[in-house]
Amino acid sequence: MRDWLGRPRFSTREEAVLASMRATGPAYYALVGALVAVIGWGLIAYAVQLRHGLGVTGLRDNFMWGVYITNFVFFIGVSHVGALMSAILRLTGAEWRRPITRMAEAITFASLLMGALMPFVDMGRPDRILNLILHGRLQSPILWDMLSITTYLTGSTLFLFVPMIPDIALLRDHFKDGPAWRHRLYTVLALGWRDTAGQRHRLETVMAVLAVLIIPIAISVHTVVSWIMAMTLRAGWNSTIFGPYFVSGALFSGAAAVVTAMAAFRWAYHLEDYITERHFKRMGYLVITLGVIYAYFTFNEYWTPLYKLAEHERGYLAAVFSGPFAPLFWFTQIAGLLLPLLLLTLPTISWVSRLQEIKLLRPRPALAAAGAAAGVLIFTSAAGAPTAGLGDGAIVRALPWVLTVVAAWLFASFLPVFRKHPIASAVVASLLINVGAWVKRFVIIVPTLQYPFLPIQRAPAGWAFYHPSWVEWSITAAAVAGFILIYILFSKLFPIVSIWETRAEGEAVHAGTP
Amino acid sequence: MPARHRPVVLCLLLIALSAAAADGGQPGGLSLAEETRTDGSWLLTATVRDDTGEPVEGAAVTFLARTAFGWLPLAEAATDAAGIASFSLPAVPAYREVRAGADAGTTLSAELLLARPPAPELVRRPGLDVLREMSHQPGLLSPYPPIQILFVVALLGAIWTTYAYLVFLLVGLRRAP
Numbered sequence: 001m002r003d004w005l006g007r008p009r010f011s012t013r014e015e016a017v018l019a020s021m022r023a024t025g026p027a028y029y030a031l032v033g034a035l036v037a038v039i040g041w042g043l044i045a046y047a048v049q050l051r052h053g054l055g056v057t058g059l060r061d062n063f064m065w066g067v068y069i070t071n072f073v074f075f076i077g078v079s080h081v082g083a084l085m086s087a088i089l090r091l092t093g094a095e096w097r098r099p100i101t102r103m104a105e106a107i108t109f110a111s112l113l114m115g116a117l118m119p120f121v122d123m124g125r126p127d128r129i130l131n132l133i134l135h136g137r138l139q140s141p142i143l144w145d146m147l148s149i150t151t152y153l154t155g156s157t158l159f160l161f162v163p164m165i166p167d168i169a170l171l172r173d174h175f176k177d178g179p180a181w182r183h184r185l186y187t188v189l190a191l192g193w194r195d196t197a198g199q200r201h202r203l204e205t206v207m208a209v210l211a212v213l214i215i216p217i218a219i220s221v222h223t224v225v226s227w228i229m230a231m232t233l234r235a236g237w238n239s240t241i242f243g244p245y246f247v248s249g250a251l252f253s254g255a256a257a258v259v260t261a262m263a264a265f266r267w268a269y270h271l272e273d274y275i276t277e278r279h280f281k282r283m284g285y286l287v288i289t290l291g292v293i294y295a296y297f298t299f300n301e302y303w304t305p306l307y308k309l310a311e312h313e314r315g316y317l318a319a320v321f322s323g324p325f326a327p328l329f330w331f332t333q334i335a336g337l338l339l340p341l342l343l344l345t346l347p348t349i350s351w352v353s354r355l356q357e358i359k360l361l362r363p364r365p366a367l368a369a370a371g372a373a374a375g376v377l378i379f380t381s382a383a384g385a386p387t388a389g390l391g392d393g394a395i396v397r398a399l400p401w402v403l404t405v406v407a408a409w410l411f412a413s414f415l416p417v418f419r420k421h422p423i424a425s426a427v428v429a430s431l432l433i434n435v436g437a438w439v440k441r442f443v444i445i446v447p448t449l450q451y452p453f454l455p456i457q458r459a460p461a462g463w464a465f466y467h468p469s470w471v472e473w474s475i476t477a478a479a480v481a482g483f484i485l486i487y488i489l490f491s492k493l494f495p496i497v498s499i500w501e502t503r504a505e506g507e508a509v510h511a512g513t514p
Numbered sequence: 515m516p517a518r519h520r521p522v523v524l525c526l527l528l529i530a531l532s533a534a535a536a537d538g539g540q541p542g543g544l545s546l547a548e549e550t551r552t553d554g555s556w557l558l559t560a561t562v563r564d565d566t567g568e569p570v571e572g573a574a575v576t577f578l579a580r581t582a583f584g585w586l587p588l589a590e591a592a593t594d595a596a597g598i599a600s601f602s603l604p605a606v607p608a609y610r611e612v613r614a615g616a617d618a619g620t621t622l623s624a625e626l627l628l629a630r631p632p633a634p635e636l637v638r639r640p641g642l643d644v645l646r647e648m649s650h651q652p653g654l655l656s657p658y659p660p661i662q663i664l665f666v667v668a669l670l671g672a673i674w675t676t677y678a679y680l681v682f683l684l685v686g687l688r689r690a691p
Contacts, residue, residue, distance in 0.1 A: 138663050147666070151673055158680060165687070192688030199690045206680050213676060 010174075010499075013273035017495045018174065020269035024492070032488065035481040042478020045471045046121065054124040056471050060463040062456050063449045067472040068122035070441040071479055074253070075115030076149070076225050077246070077437065081254025082108025083156045084218040085286070087211040096282055098501045099274040103265065104258045105160040106496070110486040111257075112153050114479045119145075121475055141227045152221040159210050161189075165203060166500040169193035185493075222250045229444070235305075235316035236448035245297040252290040253437035256340070256430035259283050261487070263427040265496050274497045280426045284344040287430070291341050298333070316451040325447045327400060328439050336436015339411065340429035346419045356416045366406075366413035373406040542567055544575075544622035546614045548629070554605030556628060560614040562597045569597025573616050577601045580611040588612075603628075 010018060049056050059066050082105040089097035119142075120126050136143045172186035193199060223243035230242035239245070259280065266275040305313050306321075320329050346352055355361045377399065418425035446466050456464050490496075542565040549557040558577055562570040573593045578585040591599035593616075603609060609628065616622045 138666060144666075147670060151670060154677060155673075158677065162680075162684065165684075191684055196691060199687050202683055202687060202690050206683050209676065209680060213673070217673065 011503075013271075014499050014503075016270050016273065017497050017499060020265075020271070021171075021492055021495065028488075032485065035485040035488075038481035039478045039485065042475045042481070045474035045478070049121075049471050049475075050126075056469060058467045058469050058472060059122075060466070061459060062452060062463065063446070063466040065122065065445050065449065066466055067442070067468045067476055068118050070438065070445055071476055072115050072118035072122070073225055073246075073441045073445070074438045075111040075118065075479070075483070076222060077250030077441075078254045078257045078434075079108045079111040079115060079152075079156070080218055080222055080247070080250040081258055082106065083152075083159050083214045084251060085255060085258070086159070087214045087218075090207070090211045091215075096279060099271075099497045100258060100262055100279055100283070101501075102160075102163070102494075102498050103261045103496055104254075105156070105163075106487060106490050107254070107257055107261060108156045109160050110483050110490065112149070112156060113486060114483045116149055116153065118479065141224065141231045144224045145228055148217070148221045148224045152217050155210070155214050155217050159214050162203065162206050162210060163498060163501065164494055165189070165191055165193050166195060167495050167498060169195070170499060171495070219247055222246045229448070234448050234453070235313040235451055236320070236444070239301060241297060241300060245294075245301050248290065248294045248297050249437065249440065252287065252294040253434055255283065255287045255290055256433035256437075259287065259426050259430035260434065263423060263430075265491065266423075269491070269496065271497060274502065277422060280423050281347070284422075284426055284429075287433070288341055288344050291337060291344075291433075295337055295341075298337070312453055316447055319447050319451060320443065325443055329443050332436045332440040332443060335432055336440060337433075340433045340436075343418055343425045343429035343432075346415065346425055347422050349419070352415045352419045355412065361409075361413045363413045363417065366410045369406050370410050373403055377403070544614060544616045544624045546612070546624040546626045548612075548626055550629065556603040556605075557600060558603055558612060558614065558626070559598055559600045560591075560593075560616065560624070562593050562599070562616050562622065564619075569593070569595065571595050571597065573597070573599075575599035575614055575616045577603070578613045578615065579603070579606075579609040580613070581608065585613060 057066070086097070086101040086104050089101065120129060123129065132143065132146060138144075168186050169190040172183065172190045175182050175186060223246065226242035226246035229237040230239055232238070262275050262279060262283065265271055302317075302320075306317055309317070319325050359365070418428065450464070450466065542563045545561045545563075547559045547561070549559070551557060560575045560577070562573045562575065564570050571593055574590060575593060576590050577588045579588055580586075588603065589601045591601055593599045599614075599616075603612065610630070611625065611627055613623060613625045
């Protein structure tokens with residue numbers, strides 16, 4: 001439908017999407033400014049690293065991988081969801097996917113860009129990157145990785161772009177009076193789209209081929225990422241199921257990232273008509289399914305070496321399960337897997353609402369306990385070394401357990417609140433999953449490096465442990481900020497919800513069709 | 515002869531006997547020598563002498579090489595009139611330690627550690643000179659790609675060709691009816 005000026009007409013909810021592209025208030029500029037500042041700080045940190053070498057990081061001879069490769073695996077994992085989820089749902093005809101597939105595909109694009117940057121950042125001499133091509137060894141999984149990521153980035157960019165063409169044509173006609181660059185950009189990218197039968201047929205053909213093609217490519221990419229580790233003979237990495245383990249973990253964290261994005265855009269761009277509780281519910285089911293698969297692989301991955309307890313793997317396993325990496329590992333299993341699954345299944349658990357009948361499990365006592373625990377934490381941190389005066393450090397040693405108990409108490413007391421607000425519950429669950437996913441990648445990479453088959457010898461004492469430096473944290477923060485910035489800018493240039501794909505659904509809703 | 519001269523005479527006698535032994539040639543037994551040839555092979559020469567140092571003719575000499583599984587007999591030869599039996603050992607890098615055994619009344623044996631052969635000169639296969647200069651290793655840009663490179667190139671080629679075809683279809687959208 002078009003108005004008398006030849007411009008396309010939009011429904012109320014479509015206008016909301018377009019308004020989100022035009023509206024740039026103070027909050028938007030503040031957010032963009034903050035993100036740019038973080039990216040700028042990260043660039044300064046990288047300049048320091050370039051100037052002084054990797055010595056300014058926590059990376060050493062035995063720890064050639066650390067936070068950077070953790071970021072790499074994390075971002076590549078998150079990138080899975082867009083292409084894979086969108087393609088699978090598209091091929092299986094799941095109609096409810098329509099308002100959220102573009103968000104997922106844009107996540108793929110943004111996270112792939114950030115993920116692909118990380119190996120370069122991890123290199124002490126990035127000027128030698130060309131050697132990877134010039135002296136490339138096809139026996140090296142690093143080269144496989146480069147080839148597969150390049151292929152995946154190209155395919156997922158096409159997969160994001162192709163379904164956008166009809167929408168870009170709508171924008172081309174809608175933004176005729178807007179800035180010239182914008183109109184020109186849409187004109188070029190619309191590829192002469194006129195919505196004819198022939199064009200639709202051709203577009204459907206391209207989308208169908210891409211949807212089939214992108215699934216094995218996406219799976220292969222994260223399998224190859226896992227092979228970087230699994231192709232080595234090292235404790236913790238020498239595994240035959242690393243490929244599917246990584247793919248399941250990637251899908252799990254990626255689906256959670258989509259839930260976060262859905263909630264953020266729904267709230268910021270007022271997309272309540274598009275993204276309803278029904279979408280959160282279905283995505284919740286998807287995340288639960290993927291989470292259970294991931295939990296199964298995790299159990300398999302650790303149970304087999306733990307049962308055999310081979311001599312050379314004992315140090316590594318002890319470090320992960322009860323040693324220095326145990327807090328991180330158990331955080332990933334409890335806060336990053338178990339609790340999110342519990343939060344997502346809350347709507348189906350009726351007894352949760354009765355928890356509030358117990359006075360101790362109401363939010364106020366739990367909040368008071370959390371405040372007290374925070375106070376003790378601040379006090380002991382400020383006291384520093386003299387904490388020995390507090391019972392020979394017993395309080396300090398007990399603090400992690402106290403904090404865990406308080407956190408569990410706080411969580412239990414808020415369960416009924418989460419049950420009443422399923423979207424908030426889904427967002428908390430997805431954020432926990434993503435934080436847990438990042439930490440899990442760290443736990444996969446670093447402990448193995450700390451427990452090599454050949455003992456770390458003749459190295460300064462500090463080199464036997466990995467402690468990320470401010471440079472690494474700054475660059476990591478910049479990467480996250482870069483991901484969010486790309487995502488936000490994308491949503492300002494293109495509709496974050498597919499207008500043409502959801503038009504029929506909107507008309508059906510307005511006509512009263514169930 | 516005065517008793518005080520006896521030690522002197524005894525020493526002189528010993529010196530004379532030693533000189534006589536040296537003058538009489540090599541002591542008896544089996545000796546093994548090597549000679550490296552230009553093609554990397556070795557000529558192993560075993561010499562058998564009797565107790566008086568005379569060459570033993572017709573003694574059976576066995577040449578052996580140490581392998582991961584023990585001493586491997588390589589060849590047998592009989593000594594000639596000069597007491598020499600020889601064997602040409604091919605340039606097998608795994609053979610570093612060789613032994614010759616002979617039965618000339620008593621069992622004789624001698625071992626020899628072969629000198630490590632000089633590394634053969636790097637032979638570059640003829641091909642694309644530019645690529646050879648860029649990479650000296652038979653890697654990705656080798657003019658003689660191994661089969662896995664062909665496989666990967668075929669797989670990636672199929673994917674990228676599909677991409678190209680899809681882009682071709684997209685570019686043609688403008689002309690679609």
